[in-house]
Amino acid sequence: MRSFRHGIHPEEHKEATAHLPIERMPFVDRYVLPLSQHTGAPARPIVQRGDAVERGQLVAEPVGFVSTALASPVTGRIAAIGARRRPGGDLGEAIEIEADPFATQRFESQDPVDGSALSLGEFVSEVQRAGLVGMGGAAFPSHVKYAVPEGRRVRRLVINGCECEPYLTCDHRLMVERSEAVIRGTSILAEKLEVEEIVIGVEANKPDAIEALRAVSANGYDVRVAPLEVKYPQGAEKMLIKALFREEVPAGKLPLDLDILVNNVATMAALADWFDRRLPLIERVVTVAGPGVRSPSNLLVPIGTPVRDVLDHCGVDAETKEIVMGGPMMGQPLASIDVPVLKGTSGLLVFTEVATGRPNEYTCLKCGRCLEACSNFLNPSRLARLARAERYDEMERSFALDCMECGACSYTCPSNIPIVQLIRAAKTEIRRRKAPRP
Ligand code: SF4
Ligand code: SF4
Structure with a gap:
């Protein structure tokens, strides 16, 4: 089985949610959309307090190139624009939306757009308007990656389905249940960038995902699905490239320096949703798990949903000591649950012991x-x-x-x-x- 050198094998803890189908989180009363939930400049609001908005309607536009758009996750009314608490604990400008309790909240799909008929510049603008970011956690605006500079080329497109962090299974379920959307988004991007090779790397602990992706790929898509050893941090871009191609991205360089582009599976499904249905990035799958959750789940959550509402929906143990947004290795412990789910939120983990703090530090044993x-x-x-x-x-x-x-x-x-x-x-x-x- 392919992999990289070094790394660790933490306990997986995925058994509680790996088999659970994705469920839609019920709509709640209020949503908070921070204007900065991606790398780069915050988006600029194009709505005002009191405005009525539709689900999927653009509410904030990008400011500059390294920035991306925001769309409303619900039909409702702009309740406020102002400072709100963010998952990092600081305050940041946000748009607060009050959901219309009488709206169906059904997204009305529109006619598809043929990405291949667009110039690369037009394609990049489309992706920016959809508000797509890397959904593996980094939330780097996707269109910036796709704007390949003059004289450079992407020859190899790598899709990251590793999901190597313990507890998280949102990408796993997405690959099983929305394998067609993952492959469809991948092929849209591959066609646009005229790549020569497409590989989806999936850790071997997701055999049903590998099977589902291979079944769709066999329908005329030239996509290779590569099972990888289960090891952390297999999902890190440079490790994934090492595992797949035995090539090393040099220090200070990017995958593009090896003619490689890496994207997450959820981003590919979101890309297909935009070009096929005009659905911007307004919801995502979030794994809610950990020893303190009564009903572990994989939930399709509108972006901006307060963490408190998600946890209320799943039920949380009274002994809860810590809640982490993301995975236990790279996630962020939350100081407050009155913060929203963001585009990059892959998980909400509830621990009955403090998982991130490690008291009783001793001197270095030089153990290596x-x-x-x-x-x-x-x-x-x-x-x-x-x-x-x-x-x-x-x-x-x-x-x-x-x-x-x-x-x-x-x-x-x-x-x-x-x-x-x-x-x-x-x-x-x-x-x-x-x-x-x-
Ligand atoms: S956190 Fe940094 S130093 Fe530590 S194992 Fe990861 S890459 Fe190496
Ligand atoms: S005790 Fe020292 S050498 Fe051993 S793992 Fe910790 S820092 Fe590294």
């Missing part, structure tokens, strides 16, 4: 486990020590900026040293120092 875990071949132990000593120049020379913050080193450390947290904070400081002064 963190080095064995790091698939980027960094020296996490040394980077953590340099970070504590604030020796940022040395950290940079030791490739600290190549750390993808996967957390494999911290997970494996017997001394509970918060390695990834130390490196993450130091990276922020290194970038701050390198940024041009105003």
Whole structure:
């Protein structure tokens, strides 16, 4: 089975939801759409308080190229535009929408658009208008990836169906239940970029997803579905490329430098929804799981739904100690559940023990486990020590900026040293120092 070197094998914890069909989350009263829920500049509202909006209607437009649009997840009325709490704990501008209790909330599909008839520039604008982002968690605007610069080419299109984080099964269910949409979106993009090879990488613990994708691919699509070893962080772009092609994206470079473009499976289904039905990115599948959830689920949730409503719907144990947005390795512990589900929210995990904090830190045993875990071949132990000593120049020379913050080193450390947290904070400081002064 193909894979990359190093990495870890955390317990999967996927059994509670892997077999559960996707269900639609019932509509709630209010939705909060932060204007910045993607990498880049926040979107700009094009509606005002009191305006009536339809489900799927554009409510905020991109500002500049690295920015993307936002559409209303419901038919209703703009209740407010102002500062609202975001999952990171800070405040940010958001559009609050009150759902119309009498609306059917059915999305009216429109005529499809033939992506192949568009120029690349038009295609990129379409994707930006749909508000598509990488749905694996990074929320990088998809159209920016598709705007291949002059003189460059994408020869290999890689679709990421690894879903290597424990607990999460939203992509798994999507590949099983919407395999046609995944393949359809993939073929739309592949045709537009005139790629030579298409590979979907799926970890071997999802045999039904592999089978479903292969069954659709056999219907005249030139798509290879490649089973991969179950290992974390297989879903990281550079690791996936290593596993599939045995090629390494050099430090500081991008997959495009190897003529490769990587996209998540959910983004491909969303791309098909836009070109085939004109459905913008207004909802996504979210895994709700963890020891503190009464009804673990894979829910189709409108973007902007308050986390509190999702948890109320699934039921949460009174002993709950921590709620994480995303996976347990790279997700974000929430300080408040009065924050919305975003385009990049793959999971809501409820823990009855604190999963992310690791008390009782001991001195480094020089055991080397963190080095064995790091698939980027960094020296996490040394980077953590340099970070504590604030020796940022040395950290940079030791490739600290190549750390993808996967957390494999911290997970494996017997001394509970918060390695990834130390490196993450130091990276922020290194970038701050390198940024041009105003
Ligand atoms: S968090 Fe960074 S240093 Fe630690 S294992 Fe991942 S890439 Fe390596
Ligand atoms: S795993 Fe922890 S204890 Fe072992 S070398 Fe790395 S930092 Fe030190």
